[in-house]
Amino acid sequence: MRGKSSKKALREAGQGFLFMSPALVVLLLFIIGPILFVVFLSFHKVQLLGNVSFDFVAFDNFKRLLDDTRAKIALWNTFKYVIIVVPCQTLLALILAATLNAGLKGQTFFRIVYFLPTLTSSAVLTLIFMWMYNKEGLINKLLDFLGLPTYNFLGDPGIALNAIMAMNIWSTAPFFMVIYLAALQDIPDSLYEAAELDGANALQKFWLITVPQLRPVTSFVVIMGLIGTFQLFDQSYIFSAGSGGPDNSTLTVVLLVYQYAFKTLGTMGYAAALAFLLAIVILTATLIQRKFSKEESLY
Amino acid sequence: MKRKKWLASLGITSILAASILTGCSGSEETSKDEGSKDGSKKVEVSLAGWGGNPTEEKLLKQTLSDFEAKHPNIDVKLEIITEQYMDVMKTRLIGGKGPDVFYLDAFEAPGLIETGVIEPLDEYVKKDFDVEDFEKPLLESFQVDGKTYGFPKDYSTLALFYNKKMLQDAGVEVPKTWDEFREAAKKLTKDKVYGYGVAPELARMFWLAQSKGGDVVKDGKANFATKEVEEAIKPIIDMHNVDKSAVEPKEVGVTWGGEIFGQQKAAMVIEGNWAIPYLKDTFPDVDYGTAEIPAVGDKKSTMAYTVAYVMNAASEKKEAAWELLSYLTGKEGMETWTSKGYALPTRKSVAEKLGYDKDELRGPLVAGAPYATVWAEGSNLPIIVNNFNNQFMSAFLGKTPLDKALKEAQKQANSEIESK
Numbered sequence: 001m002r003g004k005s006s007k008k009a010l011r012e013a014g015q016g017f018l019f020m021s022p023a024l025v026v027l028l029l030f031i032i033g034p035i036l037f038v039v040f041l042s043f044h045k046v047q048l049l050g051n052v053s054f055d056f057v058a059f060d061n062f063k064r065l066l067d068d069t070r071a072k073i074a075l076w077n078t079f080k081y082v083i084i085v086v087p088c089q090t091l092l093a094l095i096l097a098a099t100l101n102a103g104l105k106g107q108t109f110f111r112i113v114y115f116l117p118t119l120t121s122s123a124v125l126t127l128i129f130m131w132m133y134n135k136e137g138l139i140n141k142l143l144d145f146l147g148l149p150t151y152n153f154l155g156d157p158g159i160a161l162n163a164i165m166a167m168n169i170w171s172t173a174p175f176f177m178v179i180y181l182a183a184l185q186d187i188p189d190s191l192y193e194a195a196e197l198d199g200a201n202a203l204q205k206f207w208l209i210t211v212p213q214l215r216p217v218t219s220f221v222v223i224m225g226l227i228g229t230f231q232l233f234d235q236s237y238i239f240s241a242g243s244g245g246p247d248n249s250t251l252t253v254v255l256l257v258y259q260y261a262f263k264t265l266g267t268m269g270y271a272a273a274l275a276f277l278l279a280i281v282i283l284t285a286t287l288i289q290r291k292f293s294k295e296e297s298l299y
Numbered sequence: 300m301k302r303k304k305w306l307a308s309l310g311i312t313s314i315l316a317a318s319i320l321t322g323c324s325g326s327e328e329t330s331k332d333e334g335s336k337d338g339s340k341k342v343e344v345s346l347a348g349w350g351g352n353p354t355e356e357k358l359l360k361q362t363l364s365d366f367e368a369k370h371p372n373i374d375v376k377l378e379i380i381t382e383q384y385m386d387v388m389k390t391r392l393i394g395g396k397g398p399d400v401f402y403l404d405a406f407e408a409p410g411l412i413e414t415g416v417i418e419p420l421d422e423y424v425k426k427d428f429d430v431e432d433f434e435k436p437l438l439e440s441f442q443v444d445g446k447t448y449g450f451p452k453d454y455s456t457l458a459l460f461y462n463k464k465m466l467q468d469a470g471v472e473v474p475k476t477w478d479e480f481r482e483a484a485k486k487l488t489k490d491k492v493y494g495y496g497v498a499p500e501l502a503r504m505f506w507l508a509q510s511k512g513g514d515v516v517k518d519g520k521a522n523f524a525t526k527e528v529e530e531a532i533k534p535i536i537d538m539h540n541v542d543k544s545a546v547e548p549k550e551v552g553v554t555w556g557g558e559i560f561g562q563q564k565a566a567m568v569i570e571g572n573w574a575i576p577y578l579k580d581t582f583p584d585v586d587y588g589t590a591e592i593p594a595v596g597d598k599k600s601t602m603a604y605t606v607a608y609v610m611n612a613a614s615e616k617k618e619a620a621w622e623l624l625s626y627l628t629g630k631e632g633m634e635t636w637t638s639k640g641y642a643l644p645t646r647k648s649v650a651e652k653l654g655y656d657k658d659e660l661r662g663p664l665v666a667g668a669p670y671a672t673v674w675a676e677g678s679n680l681p682i683i684v685n686n687f688n689n690q691f692m693s694a695f696l697g698k699t700p701l702d703k704a705l706k707e708a709q710k711q712a713n714s715e716i717e718s719k
Contacts, residue, residue, distance in 0.1 A: 049411070154549050157692065242383075244689070247698070
C-alpha cells in the first residue's frame with residue numbers, strides 16, 4: 001500500500017520537475033549557480049587573467065575588509081544614502097499618490113508626467129543631471145538668480161553624494177507612487193464615508209485611514225527601496241567616471257566591488273567577499289524592517 | 300495513458316533543452332570555422348583599439364587597407380571599443396576571446412604583462428624592423444626582464460598652452476620657470492578668467508611631484524608622503540587656494556583642460572598633442588601658442604604618454620598577427636598613421652621625416668620627448684593613482700592639509716598593495 005503510493009508520488013514529483021526543468025535549468029545556470037560561485041570565490045584568492053589560479057585562503061578576504069579604509073568609507077556612504085533616500089522617496093511617493101488620487105482635474109495627465117522619470121534610463125538621467133549640476137548649469141543659475149549661494153555639485157566632496165541622493169529620490173519616487181496609487185484604489189470608500197460622518201477632516205482621513213490601510217504596501221515599498229538603494233552603482237559610477245571621487249565621496253559598496261573585480265587585477269576574490277557582505281547587509285536590513293512592521297502579507 | 304503523458308512532457312522539455320543548447324553551440328561552431336581557415340588561403344586577424352576622432356579613424360583604416368594590399372592573404376578585422384576599453388579587454392582575454400593584436404597603454408602594461416597574457420615579441424623581430432629606431436624611454440615601458448612585449452605606436456608629451464592675446468594684454472612673457480609661471484598666472488587672473496586651468500590628478504602632475512627629487516613610487520609601493528613630493532606639488536594647491544589663480548575644470552563647468560582653454564576661462568593649461576586637433580575643430584578662433592613646460596629649478600621635465608600594439612599570447616594566428624603588428628609599428632605604417640599629426644611618431648626616423656620638431660605648435664611637444672617621464676610605473680600604479688587622486692582632490696579644495704592627505708592616501712594605497 002505504502003510502496004505503491006510513494007511510487008505514484010515519486011512519479012508525480014518527477015513529472016512536476018520535468019515540467020519545471022526549463023525554468024530550473026535557467027535558474028540554476030544564471031542565478032543559483034553564480035550565487036554559489038560568489039560564495040566560492042569569496043574564500044579564494046583568484047587570478048583569472050593569464051595563469052588562472054584559485055588559492056583557498058579561508059577567511060582572509062573577510063579579514064582584509066576590517067582594515068580596508070575605502071571599504072569602510074563605501075559602507076558609510078551607502079548607509080548614509082539609504083538612510084536618507086528610502087524615507088524621503090517613500091514619503092514623497094505616498095504624498096504624490098494621495099494627491100493624484102484625490103480626484104483633481106487632469107490627474108491622469110499628471111500621473112503620466114510624474115511617472116516619466118522612472119521610464120528614463122538612469123544613465124541618461126545622470127548625464128542630464130550632471131549638466132544641470134554643472135557649475136554653470138541650470139540649478140546654479142537658478143540659485144544665483146534667487147540670490148542663494150551656488151555649489152560645485154560635481155567636484156565638491158561634501159555635496160556630490162547629496163546631489164546623487166536628490167536625483168535618485170526624484171527619479172524613483174514615481175515608481176513607488178504608482179504602487180501606492182494601485183493600493184489606494186483598494187481602500188474601500190465606506191471607510192472614508194464613515195470617517196466623514198464622524199466629522200474627520202481631510203488630514204485626519206489621510207493619517208487615520210489611508211496611511212494605516214497602506215501599511216503592507218509601505219512595507220513592500222520600503223523593502224524594495226532598501227534593496228535598490230543599497231545597490232547604488234550606475235549613478236555614482238557615471239558621476240565620478242568610475243573612481244568614486246571626489247575624495248571617495250561617491251564611493252558605494254557596489255562601485256568598490258566593481259573596482260576590485262575589474263580595475264585591479266587579481267582581487268576578484270576580495271570583490272566577491274565584498275559582494276557577499278553586501279548581500280548579508282541587505283538581508284539584515286530587510287529582516288529588521290520586517291520585524292518592525294510585523295504581520296505583512298504581500299510577499 | 301499515464302505513460303503517454305510522461306513521454307509527452309519528456310518530449311517537450313527535451314525539445315526546449317535542445318533549443319537552448321543549440322543556441323549555445325551555434326556560436327562555438329562559427330568561431331571554430333574561423334580558426335580552421337587559419338592554415339588555408341585567407342587569414343583573418345582581429346585588431347582592437349579605442350576609437351579616436353573621425354580623422355584618426357580614417358587614418359587607421361587607410362593604414363590597414365595599405366597593409367591588406369601588401370598582404371593579400373591577410374584580412375584585418377578592426378574592432379573599436381569606445382568605452383571602458385581595459386574592462387572589455389580584460390574580460391575578453393579571460394574568456395579566451397581576445398583579439399589577436401590590440402592597443403595597450405603603458406600605464407596598464409606592467410600589470411597585464413605580469414599575468415602572461417601578452418606575447419613576448421623578441422623572437423619575431425627581424426633585422427629590418429630596426430628596434431633601435433624607437434625612442435628608448437617609450438620602448439622601455441613595454442619591456443620587462445629584457446623581453447619586449449609591445450612596440451609603441453605613438454606618444455604625446457605635455458606642453459604649456461598659452462592664450463596669446465591674454466598674455467599680451469596682461470603684459471606677460473611666456474613663462475620659462477615655475478616661479479615665472481606662478482607670477483604669470485596671478486597676473487592673468489581677472490574677471491572670471493583664471494591664469495592656470497589645472498588637472499589635479501597624478502597622471503598630469505607626476506613630473507611635478509618628482510621634480511624635487513622625491514619618488515612617487517618606490518619598489519612598487521606608494522612613496523609620495525615625503526617632504527620632497529609635498530614641497531613639489533604644494534604650489535598647485537597654493538595657486539588654487541591662496542593666489543586663486545588656478546582652477547579645476549569642473550569648478551567652471553567644463554570637463555577638461557582643452558575645453559577650459561578653448562572657452563577662454565583659463566589663460567594657460569598644460570596639455571598634450573590631443574588638444575591641438577581638438578582646439579582646431581572646436582575652438583578655431585582661439586589664438587594660442589605652445590611652449591615647453593616651465594622648468595622647476597633648472598631642471599626641465601614633462602610627461603610622456605604612450606600606447607603600444609601588443610599581441611595576445613593566446614592568439615592562434617601569431618605569424619599573421621606579427622605581420623600586422625610589425626607593419627603598423629614599422630616605418631611605413633607609422634608614417635601613414637602619424638602623417639596628420641594627430642599622434643606623434645615613436646620612431647626617430649619617421650619623426651625626422653615628418654618634421655614635427657619644426658612644427659610651430661608641436662615643436663615643444665617633440666622637444667620634451669628626450670627628458671620626459673613615461674607615464675608607467677609598475678603594476679601597482681593604478682591603485683596608487685586612484686588613492687592619490689581621491690585624497691589630493693580634498694587637499695586641492697582646501698578640505699584637508701596636503702601632508703595629511705598624502706599620508707592617508709599612501710597608507711591606503713600600500714595596504715591595498717600589500718593585501719593584493
